[in-house]
Amino acid sequence: MNNTYLFYDLETTGLNKAFDQVLQFAAIRTDMTFNEIEPHNIMVKLRPDIIPSPKATITHRISIAQTMQGLCEFEAITKIHHLLNKPGTISIGYNTLSYDDEFLRFCFHRNLLSPYTHQYKGNCRRSDLLPITIMYYLYKKEILDNWPEIEGKPTMKLEHISRANKLAEGQAHNAMVDVKATVELARRLYKEPKMWDYLDGYFDKTLDTRRIEEIPVDFHSVACHNRIALMIDNKYGSDNQYQIPVLLIGNSIPYKNQTLWLRLDNPKLREIQLTDVPTKGSSSEEEKEFSKNSWVIRKKYGESGIILPPHERYWSYLSQERLAIVEENKEWLQSHTTLFHKIIQYHREFKYSKIPDLDIEAALYQRGFLSDKEQTLCRQFHTASLPEKMEIVSKFEDVEMRKLANRLLCRNYPDNLPLMLTKDFEDYLRRVNPKNEGDALINHKYEKRTIPVNALTEIAKIRKEDDLDSQQIELLDELENHIKE
Missing domain, CATH: 3.30.420.10 (Ribonuclease H-like superfamily/Ribonuclease H)
Structure with missing residues (x-):
C-alpha cells in the first residue's frame, strides 16, 4: 500500500x-x-x-x-x-x-x-x-x-x-x-x-514518542525523569523566535496521550508558594492564576509542537535574559522539591470540568467513545435508504444520539419527514436562534454559538469601521436579508 x-x-x-x-x-x-x-x-x-x-x-x-x-x-x-x-x-x-x-x-x-x-x-x-x-x-x-x-x-x-x-x-x-x-x-x-x-x-506518533524518550534526563524529581527541550510552535510568536524552553514533567493521568511540559523561561514560576497550589474546592479564579504562573503546555504525541533536544545550535536562538531565567527556574525547582512535586501532581491529575447541559453537538469530548452497538447503528444509517434511516433513528437507545440522527435528517432531507421528527427540529431551531445573547448555546470551550442579533450587530459594525469593496458590501446585504428572513 x-x-x-x-x-x-x-x-x-x-x-x-x-x-x-x-x-x-x-x-x-x-x-x-x-x-x-x-x-x-x-x-x-x-x-x-x-x-x-x-x-x-x-x-x-x-x-x-x-x-x-x-x-x-x-x-x-x-x-x-x-x-x-x-x-x-x-x-x-x-x-x-x-x-x-x-x-x-x-x-x-x-x-x-x-x-x-x-x-x-x-x-x-x-x-x-x-x-x-x-x-x-x-x-x-x-x-x-x-x-x-x-x-x-x-x-x-x-x-x-x-x-x-x-x-x-x-x-x-x-x-x-x-x-x-x-x-x-x-x-x-x-x-x-x-x-x-x-x-x-515529528507527526509520526511512534517516532515522535521515541525522540522524546531519547532526550537526555537533566535531573530527577519525585514524580518523573525531567528532560529539558525546546518546543517550536507558531503560537509562541516571532519575538520568541517561535520557540520556548520547556521541562518534561510527565504524562497526564486522565489523558494518557498528553505529555506535559513546564515552560522554563517564565519568571512568574518562582513566585508560586505551596498555598497557591489548588486543592479540592479551590475557586476557578485560583486555578486560573496558578495555571498562568505554572505555565504548562499539553502536547500529544505526533502533533504540534515540535520538540528539539537541548543542543547548542538550537539554544543559540534564546537571548541571554531568557537563558538566565531558565537556569534560575531550574535551580529553584530542584531546591523546592515539595512544591515542585505539588506542581507536577496538580497538572498530571488535572481533568477538564464537565459542562452541564452541553448540547450533543458540542459534547464530542465529554461523552467519550460510542459503544459497539452505537457504532454499528451509525454504519447502518449511512448505507440505509431514507425510509430506513428514519427507522434507525428510533433504534438508538441513547436519547442524545437520537437527537443527532434526528437533526441530521431534518437538516439534510427535510421533505416528507414525519411530524414527530420535524417538531423536535423546530423546537431546536428556536433554541439556537434566541433573541438574547445570554441564551446562546455554548461549546466545549464556553464559546457562544452565532445568533441573529449578534450577527446583525457585527454587520453594522463592519459597515461602519471596515474598508469594504463592492463584492463584500453585496455579501453583507445578502447575509442581512437572510438573517431577517
Missing part, C-alpha cells in the same frame, strides 16, 4: 468548531514527492440552522446563493470522511492541526461518522505544514526566496508567504487557491528532502 499526501483546506461559516459548518472543502492528493494525483473541490449547502459569521463571509467571499448549489452537509462530510480515511493517507494542510482537523472532527461527530479513524486506521495519519515551515525559516532560510514581514516582524501566514514567493494565483482564502499554495510550498521545502523527512517524522 503506497502512502499519499492529501493536502486540504476549509472555508467555514465561522470559527466555532462545534457549531459552525464547512462551506468549501478543497484538496489535492499527491504522491510522496508531491506529484499531483487528483484534485477535489466540494461546495456545501448552508444549513437551515446556521447563521454565518459576517467576518468569515467577507473573508472567504462565498455567497449564500453559491452555497445553495452545493451538496447537503451529510453527503459532503461523508465524501470528505472517505477521502481522509483512504488507506495510507497523510492528511496535511497549513495550520490544519490547530483548526481544520478539529473542525472536521465535530463535523464527523454530528454526521454519525468516526471522528478519529483518519488519525490511525489503515496506515493513516496527519501532519501540518506550518510548524515544518517555521523550522525551515529558523534553520534553512535560503530554501525560500522571500520571507515576508509586517511592520518589521516575520509573518508565517500562508497568504503572505504565497504572495511573496508566487506560490499560487488567485484570491487568498479560497480553499482551492490555498491548497495549491500549500502544495507548492511543500515542493519548495522538499528541495532539502532529508530535512523534510526528518521534520515529517
Whole structure:
C-alpha cells in the first residue's frame, strides 16, 4: 500500500468548531514527492440552522446563493470522511492541526461518522505544514526566496508567504487557491528532502514518542525523569523566535496521550508558594492564576509542537535574559522539591470540568467513545435508504444520539419527514436562534454559538469601521436579508 499526501483546506461559516459548518472543502492528493494525483473541490449547502459569521463571509467571499448549489452537509462530510480515511493517507494542510482537523472532527461527530479513524486506521495519519515551515525559516532560510514581514516582524501566514514567493494565483482564502499554495510550498521545502523527512517524522506518533524518550534526563524529581527541550510552535510568536524552553514533567493521568511540559523561561514560576497550589474546592479564579504562573503546555504525541533536544545550535536562538531565567527556574525547582512535586501532581491529575447541559453537538469530548452497538447503528444509517434511516433513528437507545440522527435528517432531507421528527427540529431551531445573547448555546470551550442579533450587530459594525469593496458590501446585504428572513 503506497502512502499519499492529501493536502486540504476549509472555508467555514465561522470559527466555532462545534457549531459552525464547512462551506468549501478543497484538496489535492499527491504522491510522496508531491506529484499531483487528483484534485477535489466540494461546495456545501448552508444549513437551515446556521447563521454565518459576517467576518468569515467577507473573508472567504462565498455567497449564500453559491452555497445553495452545493451538496447537503451529510453527503459532503461523508465524501470528505472517505477521502481522509483512504488507506495510507497523510492528511496535511497549513495550520490544519490547530483548526481544520478539529473542525472536521465535530463535523464527523454530528454526521454519525468516526471522528478519529483518519488519525490511525489503515496506515493513516496527519501532519501540518506550518510548524515544518517555521523550522525551515529558523534553520534553512535560503530554501525560500522571500520571507515576508509586517511592520518589521516575520509573518508565517500562508497568504503572505504565497504572495511573496508566487506560490499560487488567485484570491487568498479560497480553499482551492490555498491548497495549491500549500502544495507548492511543500515542493519548495522538499528541495532539502532529508530535512523534510526528518521534520515529517515529528507527526509520526511512534517516532515522535521515541525522540522524546531519547532526550537526555537533566535531573530527577519525585514524580518523573525531567528532560529539558525546546518546543517550536507558531503560537509562541516571532519575538520568541517561535520557540520556548520547556521541562518534561510527565504524562497526564486522565489523558494518557498528553505529555506535559513546564515552560522554563517564565519568571512568574518562582513566585508560586505551596498555598497557591489548588486543592479540592479551590475557586476557578485560583486555578486560573496558578495555571498562568505554572505555565504548562499539553502536547500529544505526533502533533504540534515540535520538540528539539537541548543542543547548542538550537539554544543559540534564546537571548541571554531568557537563558538566565531558565537556569534560575531550574535551580529553584530542584531546591523546592515539595512544591515542585505539588506542581507536577496538580497538572498530571488535572481533568477538564464537565459542562452541564452541553448540547450533543458540542459534547464530542465529554461523552467519550460510542459503544459497539452505537457504532454499528451509525454504519447502518449511512448505507440505509431514507425510509430506513428514519427507522434507525428510533433504534438508538441513547436519547442524545437520537437527537443527532434526528437533526441530521431534518437538516439534510427535510421533505416528507414525519411530524414527530420535524417538531423536535423546530423546537431546536428556536433554541439556537434566541433573541438574547445570554441564551446562546455554548461549546466545549464556553464559546457562544452565532445568533441573529449578534450577527446583525457585527454587520453594522463592519459597515461602519471596515474598508469594504463592492463584492463584500453585496455579501453583507445578502447575509442581512437572510438573517431577517
